[in-house]
Amino acid sequence: MIKVLLFAQLxxxxxxxxxxxxxxxITIKQLKELLIRDYSIRTFDNVMVAVNEEFAQxxxxxxxxxxxxxxxxxxxx
Amino acid sequence: xxxxMFEISQEPLSVEDLVAKVTRRExxxxxxxxxxxxxxxxxxxxxxxxYQAYESMAIKKLQQIGQExxxxxxxxxxxxxxRIGLLQxxxxxxxxxxxTPHRKAAYEANAYAMERIKEMVPIWKKEYWHDGTKWIxxxxxxxxxxxxxxxxxxxxxx
Numbered sequence: 001m002i003k004v005l006l007f008a009q010l011x012x013x014x015x016x017x018x019x020x021x022x023x024x025x026i027t028i029k030q031l032k033e034l035l036i037r038d039y040s041i042r043t044f045d046n047v048m049v050a051v052n053e054e055f056a057q058x059x060x061x062x063x064x065x066x067x068x069x070x071x072x073x074x075x076x077x
Numbered sequence: 078x079x080x081x082m083f084e085i086s087q088e089p090l091s092v093e094d095l096v097a098k099v100t101r102r103e104x105x106x107x108x109x110x111x112x113x114x115x116x117x118x119x120x121x122x123x124x125x126x127x128y129q130a131y132e133s134m135a136i137k138k139l140q141q142i143g144q145e146x147x148x149x150x151x152x153x154x155x156x157x158x159x160r161i162g163l164l165q166x167x168x169x170x171x172x173x174x175x176x177t178p179h180r181k182a183a184y185e186a187n188a189y190a191m192e193r194i195k196e197m198v199p200i201w202k203k204e205y206w207h208d209g210t211k212w213i214x215x216x217x218x219x220x221x222x223x224x225x226x227x228x229x230x231x232x233x234x235x
Binding site for chain 2: 076
């Protein structure tokens with residue numbers, strides 16, 4: 001199982017802050033396409049991805065047990 | 078002890094607490110930065126702000142900033158606390174305290190830490206206006222990350 005975490009506007013668009021999916025292995029790129037198709041996410045433009053709390057690239061393959069967080073442009077401070 | 082130097086908190090932040098965390102006998106300077114909720118941004122009135130964080134990763138990234146500072150300014154000690162939840166005008170959103178043997182490094186390291194927070198710590202703010210709300214990305218709202226990862230600051234350890 002993959003745990004997907006959504007924040008800020010992505011959370012509002014999808015109406016969910018956490019989604020558990022039985023899809024591994026899958027690339028982040030494929031995961032994005034699925035979330036846009038099935039979870040009302042409008043866009044992942046400018047959105048970073050972290051796998052297990054480290055920034056990752058689109059080509060990375062996500063495995064069972066991974067936590068994938070989609071991180072819109074940050075605005076702390 | 079290292080852990081509590083970097084915190085995400087639902088509760089109001091205390092400057093005294095942060096200063097106490099970095100106070101050391103070998104230091105001659107402590108620089109503090111206090112980020113507060115601003116009422117007007119480019120003429121538009123903010124009613125309140127909501128901050129959200131990916132807490133576990135945010136703390137890791139704050140710790141990373143602390144390490145970067147200690148590498149760039151040897152002898153510096155850093156503490157950072159960021160508040161989340163609903164904040165009102167003039168509430169404190171973030172405090173950075175840096176102690177160093179001499180003052181110049183304290184100012185520089187403190188400014189560096191704030192820039193790095195704005196680049197890569199997973200914290201977001203939502204503006205509430207009279208006519209709506211919006212999650213704000215990177216202040217200006219428009220920084221693309223073509224490499225999928227922010228790459229600011231100088232990661233001299235790489």
